[in-house]
Amino acid sequence: MTRFKLVLEYDGAGFVGWQRQATGVGVQQAVEEAVYAFSGETPTVVAAGRTDSGVHALGQVAHVDIEKTVPTGRVRDALNHFLRPRGVAVVGAEAVSDDFHARFSATERGYLYRILNRRAPPALDRGRVWWVPMALDADAMQAGARHLVGRHDFTSFRASECQADSPVKTLDHLAVARDGDEIHITARALSFLHNQMRIIAGTLQFVGQGKFTPEDVARALNARARSAAGPTAPPEGLYLTHVAYDGT
Amino acid sequence: MTRFKLVLEYDGAGFVGWQRQATGVGVQQAVEEAVYAFSGETPTVVAAGRTDSGVHALGQVAHVDIEKTVPTGRVRDALNHFLRPRGVAVVGAEAVSDDFHARFSATERGYLYRILNRRAPPALDRGRVWWVPMALDADAMQAGARHLVGRHDFTSFRASECQADSPVKTLDHLAVARDGDEIHITARALSFLHNQMRIIAGTLQFVGQGKFTPEDVARALNARARSAAGPTAPPEGLYLTHVAYDGT
Structure with a gap:
């Protein structure tokens, strides 16, 4: 074997x-x-x-x-x-080796969330991006993202059906950057809660639109209630980019 | 109107x-x-x-x-x-203005040809790249590409059914660069012959594989015969990236 x-x-x-x-x-x-x-x-x-x-x-x-x-x-x-x-x-x-376990040996998971931010819908990237036609302020989104980095109770940022024992997770990296017509949200952590990345993307999109201030992201986090954060962004913009293991 | x-x-x-x-x-x-x-x-x-x-x-x-x-x-x-x-x-x-003509006013057309060069076929980019599983030498491809830049008789690099009056065209830019698992061929010219980019891509792929030396590209060009060049690469790797006009 x-x-x-x-x-x-x-x-x-x-x-x-x-x-x-x-x-x-x-x-x-x-x-x-x-x-x-x-x-x-x-x-x-x-x-x-x-x-x-x-x-x-x-x-x-x-x-x-x-x-x-x-x-x-x-x-x-x-x-x-x-x-x-x-x-x-x-x-x-x-x-x-036989003691390698894809899930339990992992030391880091990385995600990318792609938003296509232009008036025209995607033609080549249909099903590969979240299309948001209204103008988004990527700098404000980045300012909001900063409040989520670190060890926090992410109850506001997990699906109600999330089965993790604890809502406390450490987000090692979360950044927002514009790349032409796209806005990329990148994140790295040992592990993520159910829908955590998609609720983060939906909440940061609220900030980009001006529905939330960057500080409202901290308020949503501290509320420890799913209803305090923004909507769950659609799945088609989300990519599991990598999984890291010790020694790799 | x-x-x-x-x-x-x-x-x-x-x-x-x-x-x-x-x-x-x-x-x-x-x-x-x-x-x-x-x-x-x-x-x-x-x-x-x-x-x-x-x-x-x-x-x-x-x-x-x-x-x-x-x-x-x-x-x-x-x-x-x-x-x-x-x-x-x-x-x-x-x-x-009424005298703008998408075809006749254009001063430059730009193309990108994407080759996915890895053993695994594309999953996310199916239909968006030409999958070439054998190792390609991008430096050799770039050396071969240099022979095509400038004003030449491109008879070897046009489809037999090409209806252009003259096979003489000026290729202003042609470059090959590796980007991770992908090889990108970019080209710019006032205009292109029928299948010119795809025959260039197929010929440069021969160079990358070692079937052609970079100098064989010059020989193929000078032969002024379609049979002297490489195969026509598949359409799914080709993108018309931009069309330029005076003042834009």
Whole structure:
């Protein structure tokens, strides 16, 4: 048995999220079916984080145990052969030690939220960005974002159905920058609460529009109530960009 | 009557190219139908260049004459209302003088060709890049590209069905640069021959693979025969990035 670490890119649009749902196919299922197609085995594929329906990944990490003896490069190429029509790509595959765990060994997760901020809707990036046609002040959004960096009780910034034991998380990095017609929100933390990035994006968009002042973000945080923060931004602007592990 | 200059972004995947064909819908037709939907008028929409089937645009320019009196911002938003489901966006619209002609007034066209150069196929950029899994040497490609810059007889680099009177064109800029997993080929000229960019991309890809030396690009050019150059690269990697006019 060899444990493989897989780095996955996927288009969230075709999936109900990482996990299978009654309503449709999960990315996990697509990868497990590809593992079965080339190995005849049915192991569980475990991801660093369970992305929601419609959320994309540039660098999701998963692990899977395979009994069949296969060279590492062949694992990547064989999985891609079966995954290619499904909007999932195995960007990297490497053999790792048996104690590597995609979820529990992770030391950092990174996200990017893309807002297309122009009057015209996206043509080439449909389903890849959140389209916000009204002018947004990226500097004000950045000023608001500063209040969220650090260790806080993020009760205001998690979905009501969030199952994490504690709402206390440490946000190591959160920044807002304009890049032409786009506004990019980047974040890094050991882990995130359910919908945390999307509620942060929705709240910062309120700041960009002038519905909130930057200081209102601190007030929303301190209120410790979901209703105090802004709306949950749509999933299509969100990307899991990377997962880091000790020594990587 | 007011003449409007439109800047268009589109996803080439859904169209048979700029012009209508027996086999399907052209971008021109989609724009003309949107003009009709908001104005009741049926003017011809004239583009700077007729992109081929599957070729994308970030900054195609077109002009159209509208009798109805409408504010400029309303033209853009109204067209977008009707074009949004079709993968076309009017990024800008402005009133111009009656002697402005999208095709004949243009002083420069710019193209980008995107190659995804990694073992894994594209997941998020399916249909947006040419996937080349074998390693490419971007420096060699750049060395080959240098031979094409300037005024040349580009007979080797045009489609057999090209209808231009002369194969002599001046390529003002052609450069190859690696950006992570991608290789970008950028070009600027007053005008291009039919398939010129795609044959350049296919030929430079031969250089990147080592099938051609950089000097073979000069030999292909001097042969003045289509068969001397490399293959025509697929349309999905090609973007018309901009069209320039005097004073813009």
